Amino acid sequence: MTRIAVLIKQVPASDNVKMDEKTGTMIRSATDAELNPLDMYAVEEAIRLKEKLENAHISVISMGPPQAIEAIKEAISMGCDDGYLVSDRKFAGADTLSTAYTLSAAIRKLEGFDLIFCGERATDGETGQVGPSVATQLDMPVLTYVGKIDKFKNGVIRVHRSVEGGKEVVEASIPALISVIKEINEPRIPNLSGKIKSKKTLVPILDLSKIDAPSDKIGLSGSPTRVVKIFYPKLSRTGKVIKAKNAETAANELEKFMKSKGIL
Amino acid sequence: MMSSEEYSGVWTLGEVRNGEISSVSYELLAWGKKLSEKLEERLSSVVLGHNIKRKSQELFEFGADEVYVVDNPKLEHFLPDIHANLCEALVREYKPGILIASATTYGRTIMPILAARLKTGLTADCTELDIDLKEHILLQTRPAIGGNVMATIKTPDIRPQMATVRPKSKRPLKPDKSKNGKLILKEYSSDLYESRYKWLSFEKDESSDLPIQESDVIIAGGKGMKGKKNFDMLYDLSKMLNGAVGASRPTVDMGWVPYSHQIGLSGKTVTPHFYMAFGISGAIQHVAGMSSSKIIVAINKDPDAPIFKVADFGVVGDALEILPALLKKLGKGERNE
Ligand SMILES: Cc1cc2nc3c(=O)[nH]c(=O)nc-3n(C[C@H](O)[C@H](O)[C@H](O)COP(=O)(O)OP(=O)(O)OC[C@H]3O[C@@H](n4cnc5c(N)ncnc54)[C@H](O)[C@@H]3O)c2cc1C
Ligand SMILES: Nc1ncnc2c1ncn2[C@@H]1O[C@H](COP(=O)(O)O)[C@@H](O)[C@H]1O
Numbered sequence: 001m002t003r004i005a006v007l008i009k010q011v012p013a014s015d016n017v018k019m020d021e022k023t024g025t026m027i028r029s030a031t032d033a034e035l036n037p038l039d040m041y042a043v044e045e046a047i048r049l050k051e052k053l054e055n056a057h058i059s060v061i062s063m064g065p066p067q068a069i070e071a072i073k074e075a076i077s078m079g080c081d082d083g084y085l086v087s088d089r090k091f092a093g094a095d096t097l098s099t100a101y102t103l104s105a106a107i108r109k110l111e112g113f114d115l116i117f118c119g120e121r122a123t124d125g126e127t128g129q130v131g132p133s134v135a136t137q138l139d140m141p142v143l144t145y146v147g148k149i150d151k152f153k154n155g156v157i158r159v160h161r162s163v164e165g166g167k168e169v170v171e172a173s174i175p176a177l178i179s180v181i182k183e184i185n186e187p188r189i190p191n192l193s194g195k196i197k198s199k200k201t202l203v204p205i206l207d208l209s210k211i212d213a214p215s216d217k218i219g220l221s222g223s224p225t226r227v228v229k230i231f232y233p234k235l236s237r238t239g240k241v242i243k244a245k246n247a248e249t250a251a252n253e254l255e256k257f258m259k260s261k262g263i264l
Numbered sequence: 265m266m267s268s269e270e271y272s273g274v275w276t277l278g279e280v281r282n283g284e285i286s287s288v289s290y291e292l293l294a295w296g297k298k299l300s301e302k303l304e305e306r307l308s309s310v311v312l313g314h315n316i317k318r319k320s321q322e323l324f325e326f327g328a329d330e331v332y333v334v335d336n337p338k339l340e341h342f343l344p345d346i347h348a349n350l351c352e353a354l355v356r357e358y359k360p361g362i363l364i365a366s367a368t369t370y371g372r373t374i375m376p377i378l379a380a381r382l383k384t385g386l387t388a389d390c391t392e393l394d395i396d397l398k399e400h401i402l403l404q405t406r407p408a409i410g411g412n413v414m415a416t417i418k419t420p421d422i423r424p425q426m427a428t429v430r431p432k433s434k435r436p437l438k439p440d441k442s443k444n445g446k447l448i449l450k451e452y453s454s455d456l457y458e459s460r461y462k463w464l465s466f467e468k469d470e471s472s473d474l475p476i477q478e479s480d481v482i483i484a485g486g487k488g489m490k491g492k493k494n495f496d497m498l499y500d501l502s503k504m505l506n507g508a509v510g511a512s513r514p515t516v517d518m519g520w521v522p523y524s525h526q527i528g529l530s531g532k533t534v535t536p537h538f539y540m541a542f543g544i545s546g547a548i549q550h551v552a553g554m555s556s557s558k559i560i561v562a563i564n565k566d567p568d569a570p571i572f573k574v575a576d577f578g579v580v581g582d583a584l585e586i587l588p589a590l591l592k593k594l595g596k597g598e599r600n601e
Binding site: 012014038095096097100123124125126127128130132133135136137142144145147158161162165166167170171173181182183224227228229230231232235236240241243244246248254255257258261 | 573
C-alpha cells in the first residue's frame with residue numbers, strides 16, 4: 001500500500017476581507033477560518049494520485065487549535081481517508097522551525113508515509129518554509145513548486161517544477177515531500193457522500209504526550225525567531241484619478257505621468 | 265549551539281541560473297553592503313556552480329569583499345541536497361553572523377533546508393533588512409497576511425541569522441570596476457556530492473524572458489481585457505518598457521495567460537518599480553500581490569473600482585481603446601528619438 005500524508009493548515013478566510021477606508025488597510029473578520037486555499041491543491045493531487053494507484057491511503061495532518069478539525073474534515077470530505085490534529089497549548093507560538101519540528105514528530109509517530117504533500121505556502125504566514133523544513137527534519141528529499149506529477153513508479157517520483165523562466169523536470173527517491181502550486185489541478189467540490197463520511201470520521205488529537213518531542217524544541221521555546229514588532233502599512237494611495245474625454249487624451253495623460261516618473 | 269560571538273560577517277548566497285550569475289545576486293549584495301557597513305564586518309558571497317569561477321569575480325565590483333566559490337560539474341543543475349551539503353559545510357567552517365538569499369524558487373527551497381539543518385531561524389520574503397546597533401542584531405521586516413500586516417523579526421540567540429529577501433526590493437550598487445576582493449575556491453569530498461535527486465531537463469517558458477518577480481515594470485491585465493487576443497497589446501507595451509506581463513486570476517483560469525504570470529494571493533507577489541493595471545478590479549486577493557509596487561497606475565471603466573484606491577494615478581476609461589492609443593503614441597515617440 002502507498003501511504004500518503006497531506007499537511008494542511010487552517011487560516012483566516014480571505015473572502016471576507018475588505019479595505020478599511022480610513023486607514024487604507026485590509027480588515028479581516030476575525031471569526032472566519034478556512035482551509036488554506038493553496039492546500040486544496042495538495043489535497044486534490046493526493047486524491048488524484050490515490051485514484052491512479054491500486055492501493056493507497058491518505059491521511060491529513062494539521063497542527064493548530066481544536067477548531068482546525070474543520071479544515072481536516074473538509075479535506076476528508078474531498079476524499080482523504082482519515083486525519084490527525086496535532087494540537088496542544090504547548091505548541092503555541094511556534095515559528096516555522098518549531099512547527100516543522102512538531103509536525104515531523106507527529107509524522108514519525110504515524111510512520112511509514114511514502115509521500116507527503118503540502119501547499120506552496122499558507123496565506124497567513126506566507127513563508128512556504130514549513131514543507132522543506134519538515135522534509136529536512138525527516139531526512140527526505142523535497143520537491144518544491146511542483147506543477148505536475150509526471151511519474152510515480154518503482155520508488156521514484158518525477159515532477160515538473162515551475163521555476164523562474166520555465167519548467168524543470170526532476171526526480172527524487174521516495175519517501176519524499178512535495179509542495180504543489182495552483183497550476184497543478186482544479187480542486188473538486190466535496191460531494192454529499194464525502195460530507196457524510198467526514199462527519200462520521202473521528203479525528204484523533206495528537207497532543208504533546210502522544211508525540212516524541214522535548215519541550216525545548218516546541219512552541220515558543222523551540223522557536224529561534226522572535227517578533228519584535230507588528231505594524232499596519234497603509235495600502236491606499238492618494239493618487240489622482242482622471243476621466244479622459246477620449247482615448248487619445250487618456251494616452252496623453254498616461255504618457256505625461258509616466259514621463260514625470262521617469263518610466264519613459 | 266555555539267555562542268553568537270564566534271559568528272561574524274555578512275554572507276549572501278549568490279544564484280546561478282543557466283550558467284550565469286543571476287541579477288538577484290547583485291541585489292543581495294546591495295542589502296549585504298548596508299548591513300556589513302553598519303556592523304563594520306566583512307561582506308562575502310557564496311557561489312555554487314559549474315564553470316563559474318571567472319564569472320564570480322564580478323561580485324567584487326558589486327560590493328563583495330570575499331567570494332567563496334565551489335566549482336564542480338555536479339553543480340550544473342540545482343540538486344537541493346548537494347547545495348545544502350556545501351552551504352552547510354561552508355557555514356560550519358566560516359561561521360557567518362548573517363546569511364541572506366533571494367526569495368526566488370531557489371532561495372525559498374535551499375534556505376529552509378539549510379535552516380532546518382543548522383537549527384536556526386529563517387524569515388521569508390523580507391522587504392526590509394536593518395541592524396539593531398545596540399544588540400548587533402539583524403532586523404528582518406516582511407509583509408504577511410496579504411500585505412495587511414508588516415512584522416519585524418529577529419533571531420536573538422542562534423547563528424547564523426537567516427532571511428530570504430524579495431527580488432527587486434533593492435537595486436544593485438553601481439559596479440566599481442576598480443574594486444577587488446579575495447576569491448576562495450573550495451573543494452569538497454565526493455560524499456557531499458551524493459544526491460537523492462536526478463535532474464532531467466529544462467523547458468523554457470515561451471511567454472516570458474523575464475520572470476515577473478524580477479521585472480522592474482509589470483503591465484498587468486484583468487478580465488476587463490475581454491480576451492486572450494487583447495493580451496497581445498499588453499505584451500507589446502511591456503516590450504516597449506522592458507517589462508513583463510502580469511495577470512489577475514480569472515484571466516489565468518480562462519487560459520488567456522499562463523499561471524506563471526498570475527499576481528496575488530494564489531499567485532506571485534511582486535514589487536516592481538512600475539505596475540500598470542488594465543481592466544483589473546483590484547480585489548483584495550489581487551492587491552495582496554502587488555500593493556508594495558513603487559508606482560501604480562490603473563485603467564478601468566468603473567470609477568468605483570477598488571484598484572483606484574491603491575493607484576498613484578488612475579484613468580477611468582476603456583482599456584481596449586486607451587491601450588491602442590498609448591501604443592501608437594509610444595511607438596511613434598520611439599521612432600522619432
Ligand atoms: C482564495 C482566493 C484566492 C485568490 N487569488 C487570487 C490571485 O492570486 N490573484 C488574483 O488576481 N485574484 C485572486 N482571486 C480572485 C479575486 O478575488 C478576484 O476575483 C480577481 O482578482 C478579479 O480579477 P479581475 O480584476 O481581472 O476581474 P473582475 O473583478 O471581473 O474585474 C474586471 C474589471 O475590469 C473592468 N473592465 C471591464 N471592461 C473594461 C474595459 N473595456 N476597459 C477597462 N476596464 C474594464 C471592470 O470595471 C472591472 O473592474 C482569489 C480569490 C480567492 C477566493
Ligand atoms: N500548522 C500546520 N499544520 C500542517 N501543515 C502546515 C502547517 N503550517 C504549514 N503547513 C504546510 O506547509 C505549507 C507551507 O506553509 P507556510 O510555510 O506556513 O507558508 C502549507 O501550505 C501547509 O501545507
